[in-house]
Amino acid sequence: MRNGASGSDIAIAEAEVGPSGVTVVWHDGRRHAFHALWLRERSDSPDNRDPGTGLRVTQAAFLPLDIRVTAAEADEDGGLSLQFSDGHACRYEARDLLAAVTRPWPDDMAGVKTLWDGAVRDLPEANYRHVLEAEGAVLNLLDGLARTGAVMVRDMPVEEGGLEPFAERVGPIRTTNWGRVTDVRCIANPYDLTVTPRSLSPHVDNPYRLPGPGYIFLECLEMSERGGESTLVDGFCAAERLRRSDPAAFQVLTQVAPTFRHAEDEAILEHAGPLIELGYDGSVRRVRFSNRTEQVPPLDPDRLSAYYGARQAFAGLLFAPDMTLTVKLRPGDGMVLDNFRVLHGRTAFDPATGDRHLRHCYMDRDVVSSRQKVLRRRFGRSG
Numbered sequence: 001m002r003n004g005a006s007g008s009d010i011a012i013a014e015a016e017v018g019p020s021g022v023t024v025v026w027h028d029g030r031r032h033a034f035h036a037l038w039l040r041e042r043s044d045s046p047d048n049r050d051p052g053t054g055l056r057v058t059q060a061a062f063l064p065l066d067i068r069v070t071a072a073e074a075d076e077d078g079g080l081s082l083q084f085s086d087g088h089a090c091r092y093e094a095r096d097l098l099a100a101v102t103r104p105w106p107d108d109m110a111g112v113k114t115l116w117d118g119a120v121r122d123l124p125e126a127n128y129r130h131v132l133e134a135e136g137a138v139l140n141l142l143d144g145l146a147r148t149g150a151v152m153v154r155d156m157p158v159e160e161g162g163l164e165p166f167a168e169r170v171g172p173i174r175t176t177n178w179g180r181v182t183d184v185r186c187i188a189n190p191y192d193l194t195v196t197p198r199s200l201s202p203h204v205d206n207p208y209r210l211p212g213p214g215y216i217f218l219e220c221l222e223m224s225e226r227g228g229e230s231t232l233v234d235g236f237c238a239a240e241r242l243r244r245s246d247p248a249a250f251q252v253l254t255q256v257a258p259t260f261r262h263a264e265d266e267a268i269l270e271h272a273g274p275l276i277e278l279g280y281d282g283s284v285r286r287v288r289f290s291n292r293t294e295q296v297p298p299l300d301p302d303r304l305s306a307y308y309g310a311r312q313a314f315a316g317l318l319f320a321p322d323m324t325l326t327v328k329l330r331p332g333d334g335m336v337l338d339n340f341r342v343l344h345g346r347t348a349f350d351p352a353t354g355d356r357h358l359r360h361c362y363m364d365r366d367v368v369s370s371r372q373k374v375l376r377r378r379f380g381r382s383g
């Protein structure tokens with residue numbers, strides 16, 4: 001056992017070698033037992049990782065299963081120097097080891113989430129021109145999106161062609177069988193209820209696609225005077241309320257995976273997944289709710305009874321008036337929505353009081369996640 005000399009809280013105070021690896025104690029008292037093979041395969045040494053790309057060049061799966069740490073020293077800079085039974089030597093920064101312990105799986109988006117209900121009055125806002133002109137405004141948009149899953153956009157041009165350059169400030173638009181940008185307005189031969197004047201209950205878009213649309217960028221070009229309000233629900237807030245009020249129902253919805261299906265002349269789209277999807281850490285990572293396209297598998301009747309009861313309890317939360325934020329978009333308004341978190345819908349509208357014309361496009365999750373993390377690094381925002 002050796003003592004590190006650095007006074008930093010993030011430095012390593014002690015490192016104790018045991019039969020299975022090394023127990024590390026940081027200066028703030030946190031401790032963690034690291035497996036010897038974990039420490040060996042993760043080494044940043046040039047004979048383990050290519051210095052340019054950071055990618056591993058040895059085959060980790062064939063490292064000796066009985067590898068041992070033969071020496072560990074908390075060095076003067078508060079890091080950890082190691083020697084292994086196969087002759088390898090490496091050094092870890094204390095902050096890197098601590099980050100691996102505190103964040104074992106990557107965030108989809110960085111930052112803390114704020115759950116909200118229909119009483120929310122401070123959803124983040126983005127200004128169209130600022131986002132086009134300044135990367136800082138793009139980052140503020142993405143940080144807001146990470147926090148609440150919904151950002152209102154103001155001062156968009158009231159003409160076609162304005163949405164694409166806005167979305168492309170974040171990244172490439174997802175092309176589907178409907179193209180890059182979809183018009184949402186009444187049409188003569190509707191291929192979907194979206195392009196009728198009917199009301200639409202809360203839903204996420206297109207869970208039948210793989211990958212599902214990660215984010216929705218939307219602009220309003222025309223709005224009927226009567227009806228047509230947009231409705232928004234924080235699916236994560238509803239899921240957490242269900243977890244508290246009915247843990248058994250919550251669990252069923254994380255386990256049963258209905259199929260979502262959409263078919264038209266030139267497309268057959270189907271994909272299965274649970275209504276509430278958890279991350280490896282148990283946190284809610286995705287909500288699926290799409291009544292129009294859901295097809296439940298013919299499971300054992302007892303299992304289905306549990307599922308239907310749980311789905312009804314979840315829908316009761318999702319449809320509750322106090323959970324729903326109602327917004328009347330005006331021409332020039334827009335929204336960016338996390339389609340894995342926030343459900344959207346609309347009230348019915350009267351086409352006799354004016355056209356309702358929205359346009360939207362989709363973006364994949366890796367595009368948005370990466371853009372936020374790169375900008376946070378560039379602007380020095382941590383966390």
Ligand SMILES: [Fe+2]
Nearest residue numbers: 203204205344
């Ligand atoms: Fe939709």
